[in-house]
Amino acid sequence: MIDLSKVKKRSTADIAKRIVQDIPDGAHVNLGIGQPMTISNYLPSDREILLHSENGLLGMGPLAHGDEIDEELVNAGKQPVTMLPGASLCHHADSFVMIRGGHIDICVLGAFQVSVKGDIANWRTGDPKAIPAVGGAMDLALGAKKLFVMMEHLTKSGHSKFVQECTYPLTALEAVDCIYTDLATIAVTPDGLVVIDWADGLSFEELQELSGVPLKRLDNK
Numbered sequence: 637m638i639d640l641s642k643v644k645k646r647s648t649a650d651i652a653k654r655i656v657q658d659i660p661d662g663a664h665v666n667l668g669i670g671q672p673m674t675i676s677n678y679l680p681s682d683r684e685i686l687l688h689s690e691n692g693l694l695g696m697g698p699l700a701h702g703d704e705i706d707e708e709l710v711n712a713g714k715q716p717v718t719m720l721p722g723a724s725l726c727h728h729a730d731s732f733v734m735i736r737g738g739h740i741d742i743c744v745l746g747a748f749q750v751s752v753k754g755d756i757a758n759w760r761t762g763d764p765k766a767i768p769a770v771g772g773a774m775d776l777a778l779g780a781k782k783l784f785v786m787m788e789h790l791t792k793s794g795h796s797k798f799v800q801e802c803t804y805p806l807t808a809l810e811a812v813d814c815i816y817t818d819l820a821t822i823a824v825t826p827d828g829l830v831v832i833d834w835a836d837g838l839s840f841e842e843l844q845e846l847s848g849v850p851l852k853r854l855d856n857k
Contacts, residue, residue, distance in 0.1 A: 638846060644836040645818045651786055652678045655816050656685075658784070659742060664688055666735070666776055668745035668758075669713040671786045673699070675744060676717065688740055690772045692731045695723025712772070735772065735779040743780035745773060747787045747815075749802045752849050754812035754824035756785065757804035770807065777808035789817035789846065796848040798822075798829070819843060822851070830854055 646654070652675045659665060666688045667673050677698045679685050687696035689711045696711060697718035705716040734740060747758040756777060759770040777783055787797055798815075815822045820834035820843055830852045834843050844851050 638842050643819070643838045646835055647818070648674055649678065651816050651818060654821060655744060655784060655786060656680070658814065659685055661685070663741040664694070664734075664739060666690065666740050666743040666780060667696075667711070668743065668773065668776065668786075669771070670746040672744040672746060673711060673713055673715060675786075676711075688731070688734065689717075690728070690731050690735060690776070692726045692728050693717070693719070693723065694726070694731075694734075695720045697723070732772070732775060735775050738779060738781065740776070740780040742782045742784060743776040744784045744786050745777065745807075747785045747797065747807075747812075748804050749797055749799050750785055750787075750812055750815055750824075751799050751802050752824075752829055754810045755802050756783070756807045756812050757802040758785075758807045760805045762804070773807050777811045782813045783808075783811045785812050785815040787815070787817055789819040796846060798847045798849045800849060819846065823854075828852055 648671055655675055656678055661683050664686045667675055676687055676696060686694060688694050689696050691712050697720040700716035700718050704718055707716065709717060711717045745758055747756050748761055749757040759773055760766065790796055812824050814824065819838060821832040823830045823832055828850055831843065832854050840853060
């Protein structure tokens with residue numbers, strides 16, 4: 637049994653900031669519902685990253701608080717948001733034209749499972765209390781030029797979210813480019829899952845054991 641109490645797990649804020657490091661200037665980025673939406677709070681002021689929301693907003697800023705809140709200005713998760721200078725609003729259908737037309741550079745989604753081939757399952761686990769709706773996830777997973785996943789490495793019961801094959805209903809096949817978790821950053825490559833970096837206090841061997849699927853180190857050591 638690996639003692640995770642000694643591991644410096646990455647907070648949601650830490651993961652969000654790590655993802656921002658891999659987003660190039662000028663990129664059009666869509667943020668999925670859940671953890672990915674926190675990324676809007678960590679965009680550096682000296683960089684231009686245009687956030688897109690499928691309900692019809694381009695140029696989304698951080699989440700709104702206090703007097704900033706306008707109940708008619710929300711992201712896809714219905715959270716109040718702000719608009720950056722130059723932001724624009726459009727019809728929901730036009731927003732999906734941007735997605736389906738391949739105009740979104742990066743989409744960041746949460747996930748229940750990611751396979752070693754980059755398959756993603758992120759909309760249904762079979763829980764009868766959950767809303768059985770995929771929303772725009774399928775369009776985004778296939779329409780964006782790159783797909784990042786932001787998620788916890790393990791389920792609440794301690795099982796890895798990395799699998800050989802997804803057992804939950806699929807969102808998209810072989811679509812994921814990189815996964816960012818509280819324990820590691822892992823790229824999906826033709827040679828398998830490659831670990832770019834991982835949390836302090838955790839050895840590569842321990843990360844391998846926790847993940848339950850074959851991993852390779854970026855330095856090949």
